[in-house]
Amino acid sequence: MLLRIDHVGIACHNLSEKIEFYESVFGLTVVSREINEEQGVREAMLHVADGDQGASYVQLLEPLHPDTAVGKFLAKRGEGVHHVGYGVTDITKALEEISAKGVRLVDERPRHGSMGASIAFLHPKDIGGVLTELVETSRR
Numbered sequence: 412m413l414l415r416i417d418h419v420g421i422a423c424h425n426l427s428e429k430i431e432f433y434e435s436v437f438g439l440t441v442v443s444r445e446i447n448e449e450q451g452v453r454e455a456m457l458h459v460a461d462g463d464q465g466a467s468y469v470q471l472l473e474p475l476h477p478d479t480a481v482g483k484f485l486a487k488r489g490e491g492v493h494h495v496g497y498g499v500t501d502i503t504k505a506l507e508e509i510s511a512k513g514v515r516l517v518d519e520r521p522r523h524g525s526m527g528a529s530i531a532f533l534h535p536k537d538i539g540g541v542l543t544e545l546v547e548t549s550r551r
C-alpha cells in the first residue's frame with residue numbers, strides 16, 4: 412500500500428532560516444514554497460532523492476498562527492519532526508482500507524497538499540505517536 416517515503420515534515424519557527432540551514436548543511440534545493448491556509452502552514456519542499464516510485468523531500472513547516480496544528484505542536488514540543496508522509500497510488504482506497512482496520516482518520520476525504528498532491532492524515536494516537544500523512548502525487 413505504501414510506495415515510498417514522500418516526505419518528512421519538520422516543524423520550525425522561522426521557515427526562511429530553516430531553509431538556509433538545510434541548504435547550507437545538506438546542499439538541498441527548494442523545489443516548492445507555498446502557503447496552505449487550510450492546513451495553517453507556510454511550507455517549503457526540499458528535494459532529497461528520486462526513486463522508481465517517485466521523489467522524496469524534506470518539508471519544512473512554519474505555522475501561520477499559534478492556533479494551528481503546527482503552532483500547537485511547536486508550543487508543546489518545540490521544533491522537530493512533525494509527521495511522516497508516505498506515497499500511495501490511490502489515496503481514497505488507502506483511507507478506506509486503513510479505516511477498516513480501526514485506525515482513526517484525521518481526514519475522511521483527501522485535502523489539498525503541496526505541489527498539487529492529494530493528502531490525508533491519520534491520527535497519531537493510533538499510529539504509535541507518529542502523525543502519518545498519505546500522499547497521492549499529481550505529477551512530480
Ligand code: V0V
Nearest residue numbers: 420447450452480483484493517524525532535540541542
Ligand atoms: C499532536 N499530537 C501529535 C502531533 N500533534 N503527536 C505526534 N505528532 C504530532 N505531530 C498529539 C498531542 O501531543 C496530543 O497528545 C494529541 O495528539 C492531541 O493534540 P493537540 O495538541 O490537542 O491537538 P489536536 O487534537 O487539536 O490536533 C492533533 C491533530 C492535528 C493530529 C488532529 O495536529 C491535525 O489535524 N494534524 C493534521 C494536519 C496538519 O498537521 N497539518 C500541517 C501539515 P497528548 O499530549 O494528549 O498525549 S500540512 C502538510 O503536511 C502539507 C500541506 C503537505 O504535506 O502537503
Ligand code: CO
Nearest residue numbers: 420470496544
Ligand atoms: Co506534509
